[in-house]
Amino acid sequence: MVELSQEQIEKLKALGRTQKENLIKMGEDFKEKVKNFKASIYTCNATSCHSGGAASVLDAFRESLAATGLESDVRVVCTGCMGLCASGPLARVEIKGKKPVLYQHVTPDMARVIVSEHVVPALKTEGEIKTSDYLKKQELSLDLPFFTKQRKIVLRLLGHSDPEDLGEYIANGGYQGLMKALTMKPEEVLDIIKKSGLRGRGGGGFPTGTKWEMLAKSPLVDGEKFMICNGDEGDPGAYMDSCILGGGSHAVLEGMMIGAYATGATSGWFYIRAEYPLAIQRMELAIKQAKRYGILGRNIFGTDFNFMADIRYGAGAFVCGEETALMSSVEGKRGTPRPRPPFPTQKGLFQKPTAINNVETLANVGPIMVNGPEWFSEVGTATSKGTKVFAITGKVKHSGLVEVPMGTTVGEMVNDIGGGTSSGKPFKAVQTGGPSGGVIPASELHMPLCYEELKKIGSMMGSGGMIVMDQDDSMVEIAKFYLGFTVDESCGKCAPCRIGGYQMLQLMKKIADGKGTKADVAKIKEIGNAMKKASLCGLGQTAPNPVLSTMKFFKNEYDALLIDGNEPDAPAEKEVKACNINTKK
Amino acid sequence: MADDKVKIQEDTRKMLVKWKTKRGSLIMALHEIQGAFGYVPWDSMEVVAEELKIPMAQIYSVLTFYNHFKLTAPGKVVISICDGTACHIKGGQSVIEAFEKELGVPAGTTTEDGLFYIQIVRCLGCCGLAPVVVVNGKTYGRVTPLDAPKIVAEWRETMAKEGA
Incomplete structure (x- = not known):
C-alpha cells in the first residue's frame, strides 16, 4: 500500500468513524422500514429451489400482491437456503401475530392462490383463515424434527433474510463482531477464538485459534500476510459452502476480517468453485458493498486496521480443496500440492504467511465475537464445540441442508431429521466425508457426530456431506464410484496416489465384475495402507477410505462377489509390508 | 479465418x-x-x-x-449431467447412458452437426432434485432415462426456432 502522511491518516480515520455510524444507522433504518409491513413472504431462492423455478414464484407473489394493492403491506423476500431442499421451491408466510406457515413445492399458480386464500384474508378480515385443501396439502409443519432438532448459528439468517440487503444483515447483528473485535487488542481476539474451541469445518478439524496464532507469530513478508477462504467444495453431493456463501456472504467476509485483525493479515482471497455462480455473485456483491460503505479499505471504522479482499474462481479440480494446492491455484498455476512444512502460516500464498479457513469456520467467527466463547463452547461435545452444517442427501426423505449441535447421533440425523429413507426400505449406511470418508453402518446409529468418533470408525467429518443409502445400494459399487472419482481427480504429482489409486481401481472393477479373489482384496488393503501413509496430500491419504471402510463393515458384500468368497479367510498378516514406510516428517 | x-x-x-x-x-x-x-x-x-x-x-x-477449461468449441446446446454422489445413487449413470444413446455420441464430445455437447459434471449443488441435468442453464430435476429423448427434442425445437 502507498505510504500516507499522518494528516491523511487522521482524515481517513475520521471518515472511518463516520462510516461506522452510518452503518449502524443503516441497520436502524432497516428496522424502521420493516416495522410498517403487516406480513412477509420469504421465498427460498438458493441453488436448489432456484433450479426448481423459485424466480418465477417470486414474480408471481409480487404480481398478485400488486394486483390486490397490498404491495406496501407485504414484504416479499428472496432468501438464502431454507434447508428442506427436497420439498423446494419453499415459501414461508409470516403474518404479524400469527404462526408462520411453510409451503412446499410452490409453483407460480400456487403462489397466486397463497396470496388470495391466505395473505389477503389474513390482512383484510378478522378471525380464522380457511385455506382450501389444495393449499393445505402443500403445508409443511414447522414442528417437524427436521426443523426442531436443528440449532442454527451459521445458517441462522439463511431463509430469514435477504442476503443482498446489507442493512438487514446489520439489523440482525451483522458486523457487530468486527466492530467489537476492533475495540480489542488482536491477542484478546485470538484468545476468544481459542477459548471457544472452534475447529476447522472443512474436514481436518484443526483448531482455528491455534492456526491464527501461528499466522499472528509469522512476521510480514514485504509488508504482507494473507487470509484465504476455502470455498472449493469439491465433495460431490455436498453443498454447504455453496449455500453459506450464497445466503450469508457478509458473515463469511466478517469472519475473515476478524481473523485478519487478530493475525495482522493485510488482504484476503475467496477461492470459490466456478460451478457456484450464485455464491460468486453474492460474494462479489458483498465485497462491493463492503468497499462502498467503508467496511473494507483503509483505517476501517476509524482504527489502524486496513484490509482488502478479492475473489478467485476455482476451475474444476477436487485437489484444490487441499490447502497447498489451493494456494497454487490462487497464484494462477496448476493446483498441485507441495509437502508441509513449511506450513502455509510460515510460507504460503506468493511465499508469504497465509491462513486458510473453510467457509463455515469463518461464518462462525462473527457470532462467537458477539456472544462470547462460552456461549459457543456450551454447544457440542468435549472436544468438538459448536454446531456443524450437513448436506444430507441420497435416499433420505427430507433431503437438505441442516445445522445440528456437534454430538448429534447418526440415528437422529437419519431417522429424525432426515425422516428415514425416501424409499421406505431399510436403511443400510451413511457416508460422511465424501470421497475422503467412509461408511457408517446401521449398527452404529448411536454414534455421535464429532471429529474423534468419526475418525475412529474410519470415516471423517469432512466438510459435511452425508449420503444416505438403503438396502438396494451396493457398497462395492459405491466404494468403486468414490475411488473412480479420486483417481480421476488425482493431480498425478506423487506416485502412491497416482499409481496406487489406479491399480486399486482396476482391482475394484475386477471384484465388481465378479472376477476377483481374496488375494485381490488383500492387495487392495496393502495398496490402500501404502497410499494412506505415503501420499503427499490429503487427497491421496484419504482416497482408500471408502474402500477400506466398506470392506470392514460390509465384508459379506465383497465375499459374495468373489470367486473364492465362500472359502475361509487366510490368516491376517501381522504387518503389511507397505506399512513399514517411514512416516516421520 | x-x-x-x-x-x-x-x-x-x-x-x-x-x-x-x-x-x-x-x-x-x-x-x-x-x-x-x-x-x-x-x-x-x-x-x-x-x-x-x-x-x-x-x-x-x-x-x-482443470476440468472446467475447453480447448475446442462445444456444441451450441451443452447438456451437463450430474454424476455427483447423490445423483449417482439415484440413477445418474442410467441418465448419462440414455443421453449418450439418444445423441449417439459419448459424454465429453459434440454431435456431428455441432448442435449438442454432453458433459458429465460433479455436483451442481442441488442434490435435493437428484438426478439433475442442466441444459444451457435450464435445470431439469428428478430426471429419468425416459426424459432424455424429450429433453433433446425440446432443445432441437428451440434451436430450430432460433435458426441454428
Missing part, C-alpha cells in the same frame, strides 16, 4: 487489460476468455502469453489441468 483470428485476438487483448496488473490472474483471465468464446481458442492463448508474459507451455499446462 484470418479475420476471426484478428477479432479473437483483439477481443482477448481488451479482456486482459484489467488482469495485467494483478498477480496470479492467469486462471481468472482464462475464465473470462472462455466465458466470451465458450472455449479458450489457441489464438487467445497467444495473446495471453504475450500480455501476461507467461510461456505458452505454462498456459497450456494450466488449461489441461
Whole structure:
C-alpha cells in the first residue's frame, strides 16, 4: 500500500468513524422500514429451489400482491437456503401475530392462490383463515424434527433474510463482531477464538485459534500476510459452502476480517468453485458493498486496521480443496500440492504467511465475537464445540441442508431429521466425508457426530456431506464410484496416489465384475495402507477410505462377489509390508 | 479465418487489460476468455502469453489441468449431467447412458452437426432434485432415462426456432 502522511491518516480515520455510524444507522433504518409491513413472504431462492423455478414464484407473489394493492403491506423476500431442499421451491408466510406457515413445492399458480386464500384474508378480515385443501396439502409443519432438532448459528439468517440487503444483515447483528473485535487488542481476539474451541469445518478439524496464532507469530513478508477462504467444495453431493456463501456472504467476509485483525493479515482471497455462480455473485456483491460503505479499505471504522479482499474462481479440480494446492491455484498455476512444512502460516500464498479457513469456520467467527466463547463452547461435545452444517442427501426423505449441535447421533440425523429413507426400505449406511470418508453402518446409529468418533470408525467429518443409502445400494459399487472419482481427480504429482489409486481401481472393477479373489482384496488393503501413509496430500491419504471402510463393515458384500468368497479367510498378516514406510516428517 | 483470428485476438487483448496488473490472474483471465468464446481458442492463448508474459507451455499446462477449461468449441446446446454422489445413487449413470444413446455420441464430445455437447459434471449443488441435468442453464430435476429423448427434442425445437 502507498505510504500516507499522518494528516491523511487522521482524515481517513475520521471518515472511518463516520462510516461506522452510518452503518449502524443503516441497520436502524432497516428496522424502521420493516416495522410498517403487516406480513412477509420469504421465498427460498438458493441453488436448489432456484433450479426448481423459485424466480418465477417470486414474480408471481409480487404480481398478485400488486394486483390486490397490498404491495406496501407485504414484504416479499428472496432468501438464502431454507434447508428442506427436497420439498423446494419453499415459501414461508409470516403474518404479524400469527404462526408462520411453510409451503412446499410452490409453483407460480400456487403462489397466486397463497396470496388470495391466505395473505389477503389474513390482512383484510378478522378471525380464522380457511385455506382450501389444495393449499393445505402443500403445508409443511414447522414442528417437524427436521426443523426442531436443528440449532442454527451459521445458517441462522439463511431463509430469514435477504442476503443482498446489507442493512438487514446489520439489523440482525451483522458486523457487530468486527466492530467489537476492533475495540480489542488482536491477542484478546485470538484468545476468544481459542477459548471457544472452534475447529476447522472443512474436514481436518484443526483448531482455528491455534492456526491464527501461528499466522499472528509469522512476521510480514514485504509488508504482507494473507487470509484465504476455502470455498472449493469439491465433495460431490455436498453443498454447504455453496449455500453459506450464497445466503450469508457478509458473515463469511466478517469472519475473515476478524481473523485478519487478530493475525495482522493485510488482504484476503475467496477461492470459490466456478460451478457456484450464485455464491460468486453474492460474494462479489458483498465485497462491493463492503468497499462502498467503508467496511473494507483503509483505517476501517476509524482504527489502524486496513484490509482488502478479492475473489478467485476455482476451475474444476477436487485437489484444490487441499490447502497447498489451493494456494497454487490462487497464484494462477496448476493446483498441485507441495509437502508441509513449511506450513502455509510460515510460507504460503506468493511465499508469504497465509491462513486458510473453510467457509463455515469463518461464518462462525462473527457470532462467537458477539456472544462470547462460552456461549459457543456450551454447544457440542468435549472436544468438538459448536454446531456443524450437513448436506444430507441420497435416499433420505427430507433431503437438505441442516445445522445440528456437534454430538448429534447418526440415528437422529437419519431417522429424525432426515425422516428415514425416501424409499421406505431399510436403511443400510451413511457416508460422511465424501470421497475422503467412509461408511457408517446401521449398527452404529448411536454414534455421535464429532471429529474423534468419526475418525475412529474410519470415516471423517469432512466438510459435511452425508449420503444416505438403503438396502438396494451396493457398497462395492459405491466404494468403486468414490475411488473412480479420486483417481480421476488425482493431480498425478506423487506416485502412491497416482499409481496406487489406479491399480486399486482396476482391482475394484475386477471384484465388481465378479472376477476377483481374496488375494485381490488383500492387495487392495496393502495398496490402500501404502497410499494412506505415503501420499503427499490429503487427497491421496484419504482416497482408500471408502474402500477400506466398506470392506470392514460390509465384508459379506465383497465375499459374495468373489470367486473364492465362500472359502475361509487366510490368516491376517501381522504387518503389511507397505506399512513399514517411514512416516516421520 | 484470418479475420476471426484478428477479432479473437483483439477481443482477448481488451479482456486482459484489467488482469495485467494483478498477480496470479492467469486462471481468472482464462475464465473470462472462455466465458466470451465458450472455449479458450489457441489464438487467445497467444495473446495471453504475450500480455501476461507467461510461456505458452505454462498456459497450456494450466488449461489441461482443470476440468472446467475447453480447448475446442462445444456444441451450441451443452447438456451437463450430474454424476455427483447423490445423483449417482439415484440413477445418474442410467441418465448419462440414455443421453449418450439418444445423441449417439459419448459424454465429453459434440454431435456431428455441432448442435449438442454432453458433459458429465460433479455436483451442481442441488442434490435435493437428484438426478439433475442442466441444459444451457435450464435445470431439469428428478430426471429419468425416459426424459432424455424429450429433453433433446425440446432443445432441437428451440434451436430450430432460433435458426441454428
